[in-house]
Amino acid sequence: MSDFLYNLWYVAAPGAQVKRGKTLAKIILGQAVLLGRDNSGVVFAIRDFCPHRGVPLRYGKFDGETIECCYHGWCFNTGGQCTKVPTLLPDDKTDISRIKTGSYPCQEVDGNIWIFIPPPKTRVPETLPAIPVAPAVLKHNYYHVDSIIFPCDADHAIIGLMDPSHGPFVHASWWWRSRKSMHIKEKKFEPHGLGFRMVRHKPSANSRAYKILGGERSTEISFQLPGLRTEHIRIGNRNVILLTALTPIDENRTELHQFMYTDIGFINLLRPLLAPFGKAFIRQDLEIVKKQQEGLKGDQPSLMLLGDADAQALWYYRLKKDYLEAQANDTPFTNRVPEKTLRWQS
Secondary structure, eight states: OOOOOOSEEEEEEEGGGSOTTOEEEEEETTEEEEEEEOTTSOEEEEESOOTTTOOOGGGSEEOSSEEEOTTTOOEEETTSBEEEOTTSOTTOOOOGGGOBOOBOOEEEETTEEEEEEOOTTOOOOSSOOOOOOOOGGGTTOEEEEEEEEESSOHHHHHHHHTOSSSHHHHSBOTTSBOGGGOOEEEEEEEEETTEEEEEEEOOOTTOHHHHTTOSSEEEEEEEETTTEEEEEEEETTEEEEEEEEEEEEETTEEEEEEEEEEOOHHHHHTHHHHHHHHHHHHHHHHHHHHHHHHHTSSSOOOOOOOSGGGHHHHHHHHHHHHHHHHHHHTOOOOOOOOOEEEEEEO
């Protein structure tokens, strides 16, 4: 299934990547998008396309209020509405305000820029779903870990994200876990919103990274369409939240953004030392995806999903199918993921 999921919020970029008075060009779900931040610091997203001759607006000028096309100087405000056509005479009666390049709902929440993508050539719904937010205690303790592009479609990136059994093989290392530490795991799952969650539990004993946190630890891991994985770790009354967001670029590329929120002081102080470990973890996933894509070239047999270790992948495909059908039929989405305890070895 390579269909894009529309009418949902996606992480477009970490907020720090879009400076005041600057723009950033992105491809999101195959659509050319120009992100920007105006002089007052408010972010916006418009279609990266001049309706005059089709030149991308990213090649033009932006003064913090107006985007000027580099070809003929047509100007647009941050809502995508035309404000100036230099070739028109002063007495011309053309209502240029009716000329629009198109815009997208865009908000900056918890340090990230989120964009709402409707299906092509459709209007934005009057009511939009809520954007996922971090608990209030963590809002000022934000850190962008990494962003990276996976050379695969969103489906392969997402089921890799939720795969519970590749760790000892892909992420084997002295600071995480080894193949020798594999043992049977049993976790309870339940439906949740547009996805499911692994009910709060004590972290696995073979994960060394958890041990440095000390204290009584528990974790809850959730997945939500279109591609959001959130792990909320509690150590007493302290918190660490890891948010991983997958945003399709096109049918063959998916961008991963990973963020951390924590109110644990020593982790904030150690960020420069911890950052390389987080980046290394993501790049291990990148390397295995590259190998996978080699194997998927040409005419290949159907892939297999087997046992409880792959149940979350099956749930994802079911969620996606049901969401696409609900959108096509304009009917409410029903989450059919069951409450279930899964068992696997990892």
